[in-house]
Amino acid sequence: MARGKVIVTCAVTGSVHTPTMSPHLPVTPDQIAEQSIAAAEAGASILHLHARDPKDGRPAFDPEVFLAFLPRIKQASDAVINISTGGSSLMTLEQRLAAARRAQPEMCSLNMGSMNFALFPALERFESWQHAWEPELLEATRDSIFRNTFKDIETILAFGREAGTRFEFECYDVGHLYSLKHFLERGLVEPPLFVQFVFGVLGGIGPDPENLLHMKRIADKLFGEGYRFSVLAAGRHQMPLVTMAATLGGSVRVGLEDSLTLGPGRLATSNAEQVAKIRRILEELSLEVATPAEARDLLALKG
Template identity: 60%
Template sequence: MPKPVIVTCAPTGGIHTPTMSPHLPVTPDEIATAAVEAAEAGAAIIHLHARNPETGKPDPRPELFQEFMPQIAAACDAFLNVSTGGGLGMTREERLRAAVATSPEMASLNVGSLNFGIFPMLGKYSRWKHAWEPEFLETTRDFVFKNTFTDLEYIVKELGQGHGTKFEFECYDLGHLYNLAWLIEQGWIEPPFFVQMVFGVLGGVGADLDNLLHMHTIAGKLFGDDYEWSVLAAGRHQMPFATQAAMLGGNLRVGLEDSLFIGRGELASSNAAQVRKIRGVVESLGHELATPSQARERLGLKGGDHVAF
């Protein structure tokens, strides 16, 4: 029998801006509500960013995370995954502040540097809610998201060895799988490894099924039975790639961080709506969704009683 599918939901992220959807959670209460609703719909993991509640701009301050993480933990059993990607343009130290302060069961980690281009979205809007939004998008025309080998070593030692936090290793290209293999060879991280394959971001691997199949094959060669794999894809590719992941026996991620839509030209009214949609697909394929306790066991997490929120 196939293993139950672990569903991650990323409610807000640090990419989309408030102009793009009225449903994008911004305030701590909105983020908490979106996360709890997604968990109730079937998400076992909630991947978290914070935003300035006044402007909606990505914000690394730990005190903002502390305004919604305890609320979420008190209301559901899903476990919380704190981003170390933060917002584009943040320093490494800024990106790590929330995870270090909250000592979560899981944190995300982009396993390498890459061009991260979201400037094409500029052409889709003529009026903006906030002045920072078009400038934020335009800066990515000449921007590299930096995670060098020095950065990767620092982060896995600081959070992994220092806090017992496990990682959602975000792999935006084939080389990132080999970067992860190198980290493993150094003995700095222990299995099981949670590998999140990311498709459709300009600067990373394209959203082509052949790419998914090849990365899946290479990950199997590199990590054997020591890993769980998951798939996310940006924009219109979100649901098709999530479906393919489930069909191939993998796990998946949805949420307004990755796509603001639930269908062609139709904005998703909530994160929970996306979770419910992919749950219906997964169950129609004859699979079940993993519970948070099942996901914790498979990913080897330290448990919710060893966090700082």
């Protein structure tokens, strides 16, 4: 029975970390494709994907950059492709949607509210940068908003209805669960919902175990049997909180988008290394990992 299985998502590169922070962060299409395929081979059944400018690793939205790696991943693996519509907080909504409109994937992320989304604390941790855009981007997040208005969310949902794309609903605080409930009541989203609880982004809910229990308690109340939760946590909180999620019956997201490390003071050398680690933990806990086919079935994806 797939119902009790854990869906492992790997978020391969994101737009939060920058090349100076880790030499292992994939940035070129080749690197993104290779690391995605290896993550799928290690046990990830969903690949959450962003693109980067191959020249300097800057977050990118051009669909052509996505198309330089998406077909390679699809050809080499059966994993579910999940394209970010969050992009980066410095992109417009249409920039964030451009690749999804073009590729019409099985799944996209959908961020459930507007918020501060700060990267600037990382400025203190590095003395020099490989590229001038890195400190500039981090500094810009001091005075920008990750904009996801109700109308923005409706626009992305309308895209999803047309494309047959379902969503990873990213909820960074308890209020975002109530916003999702609002869309459920309006009939604009349908169960089974895949709700990603996001912990540890500066501007969102903190990475405390009590917060995970509270998010789950409220989501259980709002969505009952009609949802499946997954957890991602930023930085060093990643493995402890996703492990807690799995023991509570949830799914997990790992990957270099969310954390560059494998453990304290140790950079992960690839996305696959993090997938392999959570897989070992899950197996030690006698929890089974869902295959891509089982994930499609559990989340009612178009396949």
